[in-house]
Amino acid sequence: MKSSYPIPGDPWPPDMTMTVEDRPTTVNEMLWVREAFALNVTGDAPPPLLDTPAPASRPLTDAERDHWATAWPGLWSQVVDHAGRLHDREAMDRLMHRDTPPDERETLLHRLSGPSWRDEFGDEVFDDPSYRAWDARSFEAVRSAHPRSLEAQPERRAVSELASAWGRGLVKVVVLACEGTHVRTLPPQGLLVTAGDRAEDASYREALTSFRPR
Structure with missing residues (x-):
């Protein structure tokens, strides 16, 4: 988003x-994998999803779990x-060239999409009614x-803090469909927040204020 013209x-x-x-x-x-398969994960994991998915239909062995x-x-x-990074225009431009070799195309596609659960465990994991x-x-x-008016957008309501964070280098906000609070700076210039944090003015302002480039 950007202001169309100075006002x-x-x-x-x-x-x-x-x-x-x-x-x-x-x-x-x-996030769906974590909850649909009831994985007990540790570390810097976000809060539960706002919309709890049904259990996955595929059973896991103890070793798989x-x-x-x-x-x-x-x-x-x-x-x-990777989600915190801006779109890689150079990779996209190269991908659009007809003369790009197939093996390079595969590398460019992975560069654009980034790592994923599918890469490690296959697409079939998501061929599930729950997902x-x-x-x-x-x-x-x-x-x-989505707000129906420009002024109702969370970024407009917190524009002062957003502008300050932008001045420190913020270029992208990634929103998790999770309840509660979970704020994290993403390298090099991104910010991770929950949908709840972004919806509440005070929480969003606090999250934006916390941004420091990594």
Whole structure:
């Protein structure tokens, strides 16, 4: 988002741009796996999802459950760190060239999409009624929550703190569909917050104030 043109008295700096990712696909997939398979993960994990998915239909052996729970925190960190980065225009431009070799295309696609649960455990994990239903509800929840006016957007309501964070280097906000509070700076210039934090003015201002580039 960016101000279309300078408006006298408007606190939004005319040259400030900010990307808000309110439905990060690979991040959401990780959160669904954690809850649908009831993984007991440790480390810097966010709070539960606002919309609890139904249990996955696929049963896990004890060995699989232990392996998944052990793998989840490290992969989670990689996934959210990539989600905090801006779109890689150089990779996209190269991908669009007809003369790009197939092996380079695969590398570029992975560079754009970043790490994911699918890379480690396969696409079939998400061929599950629980995931399909939850993903559809997630899409509708985000769509219906979009403010109808510019001034009602959370970023406009917290524009002073947002502008200060932008001045310190913030370029992207990644929103988790989770309850409670979970704020984390993402390298190099991103911020991770929950949907609840972003919806509440005081919480969002506090989260933006906490941003420090890494």
